Structure formats: structure tokens, C-alpha cells
Amino acid sequence: MAEQAKKATAAKRGRRTDGGQAKEAIQEAAWRLFAENGFDxxxxxxxxLAAHVDPMLVTHYFKTKAGLFAAIMRPPVEPSxxxxxxxxxxxxxxxxRMAAFILRTLESPDxxxxxVAMVRAATAEPEIAAVVRERFAETILIPLAEAIGSSDPEYRATLVMSQLIGLAMTRYIAAVEPMASRPADEVAADIAETFQRYLTGPLSAG
Structure with missing residues (x-):
């Protein structure tokens, strides 16, 4: 009887009682809210509230808000x-082609x-910064440099990431002019040589 009453109370409040459904609902709600409002x-x-669960379930499954963000974070494009x-x-x-691909991706509103949410969160939370490096570098940038056959692919991947994060910060987060309003194809053309040097050019002796 007590268990039935508990379930009935939860149902009246619109909260989910199934563990698997609740976790999935939390992730879906977090994905939407982080994208719309940012991490902070x-x-x-x-x-x-958006997932219709008790707030304690969020901490039960993911420990912290940063832990939840890290759990749902994935590259916005398929690595392959x-x-x-x-x-x-x-x-x-x-x-x-990398410059064109990055600008095309960033110009897509979704x-x-x-x-932008990932970059902002990474600058605020070391835990998230580590996951960003892992997801982007290990799934896209390092394999790309290895496929090209370049020396020191991990270092080259971080060079590319520095350009990508700088571009996101300058053009889309801080909206620094005239970068913010420059046509995307012009920006892509202007940064292409830098990407090429990072991917295939000579590196200083380490």
C-alpha cells in the first residue's frame, strides 16, 4: 500500500518513476536547456523540472551539473x-576544406x-574542458592528422583546436567586430592557410 501511494503521489506531480526513462528524460532536457541557455x-x-523528475535524481545519476554536461556532450558532427x-x-x-567545414558547422543555428555552450562551459569548468579536449581531439582532430600522415598529430590537433575555440569566442560569443559580421566564406578563406599549416606544415623543434 505504501509503495502504491508513493507511485500515485509521484504520478500526481507529473514525475517519472521509471529509472531508465527518468535518466533519458534528464539527458534530453539537459541537452535542450544547455544549448538554449548555456551552462551557467x-x-x-x-x-x-523540464524532465519531470525530482532534482535529487539528477545528482543521483550524474553527481553534478558538470558531470551531466560531460555525460551528454558529443561532437556536433559525425567524426567520420x-x-x-x-x-x-x-x-x-x-x-x-577544414575551414569551410568548421564555418559551415558554426553557421548552422542548432x-x-x-x-557555443561547450566552449563557454569549458572555460568555466576544468572537468568539462577535459571532456571537450577528449571528444574533439581524440575522435576528430588526432585521427585526421594521423590520416594525413603528419608528424606529432596530438600537438597539431591542439593547434587546430586553439583556432577553433578562438574563432567561436571571437565571432559567436564575444561577437567582436568586424569578425562577427564578416561573411562566413570570407572568414573561411582567411583562416584556411593557418589550418593548412597546423595540419601539414613544419613544426618548430620540440
Missing amino acids: RTSVRQIA EAIAFVLAEGPDHAGE RRKWI
């Missing part, structure tokens, strides 16, 4: 798709919202 402006309580596009015309055109 999204609270555990807001996520729980990105690598295939960049290498479609061979290593000598990799920088040009993808841009999530990338």
Missing part, C-alpha cells in the same frame, strides 16, 4: 563525416548553439 544559466532544478570531407581533395587542400 541552466540549473539542476530547471533540468529536473568530418574527416572524409576534409580529406576529400587530399592533404594539400585539407586546411581549406549546431552553433551547442558548440
Whole structure:
């Protein structure tokens, strides 16, 4: 009887009682709210409310808000798709195609919202910064540099990431002019040579 009463009370409040469904609902709500509001402006309580669960369930499954963010974070594009596009015309055109691919991705409103949320969160939370490095470098950038056959692929991956994060911060987060309003194809053309150098150019002696 007590268990039935507990379930009835939860149902009246609109809260989910199934563990698997609750966890999935939390992740879906968090994905949407982090993209819309950013990491800092999204609270555990807001996520729980959107997921129709008790806030304690969020901490039960994910420990912290940063832990939840890290759990749902993934690259905004399929790694294989990105690598295939960049290498479609061979290593000598990799920088040009990478710049075009990145700008095309960032100009997509849905993808841009999530990338901006990731960059902002990474600058605020060391735990998230580590996951960003892992997800982007290990799934896309390092395999890309290895496929090209470049020396020191891990270092090259971090060079590319520095350009990507800087671009996101300058153009989309801080909206620094004239970068913010420059046509995307012009920005891509102007940064292509830098990407090419990072991917295939000579490195200083380490």
C-alpha cells in the first residue's frame, strides 16, 4: 500500500518513476536547456523540472551539473563525416576544406548553439574542458592528422583546436567586430592557410 501511494503521489506531480526513462528524460532536457541557455544559466532544478523528475535524481545519476554536461556532450558532427570531407581533395587542400567545414558547422543555428555552450562551459569548468579536449581531439582532430600522415598529430590537433575555440569566442560569443559580421566564406578563406599549416606544415623543434 505504501509503495502504491508513493507511485500515485509521484504520478500526481507529473514525475517519472521509471529509472531508465527518468535518466533519458534528464539527458534530453539537459541537452535542450544547455544549448538554449548555456551552462551557467541552466540549473539542476530547471533540468529536473523540464524532465519531470525530482532534482535529487539528477545528482543521483550524474553527481553534478558538470558531470551531466560531460555525460551528454558529443561532437556536433559525425567524426567520420568530418574527416572524409576534409580529406576529400587530399592533404594539400585539407586546411581549406577544414575551414569551410568548421564555418559551415558554426553557421548552422542548432549546431552553433551547442558548440557555443561547450566552449563557454569549458572555460568555466576544468572537468568539462577535459571532456571537450577528449571528444574533439581524440575522435576528430588526432585521427585526421594521423590520416594525413603528419608528424606529432596530438600537438597539431591542439593547434587546430586553439583556432577553433578562438574563432567561436571571437565571432559567436564575444561577437567582436568586424569578425562577427564578416561573411562566413570570407572568414573561411582567411583562416584556411593557418589550418593548412597546423595540419601539414613544419613544426618548430620540440
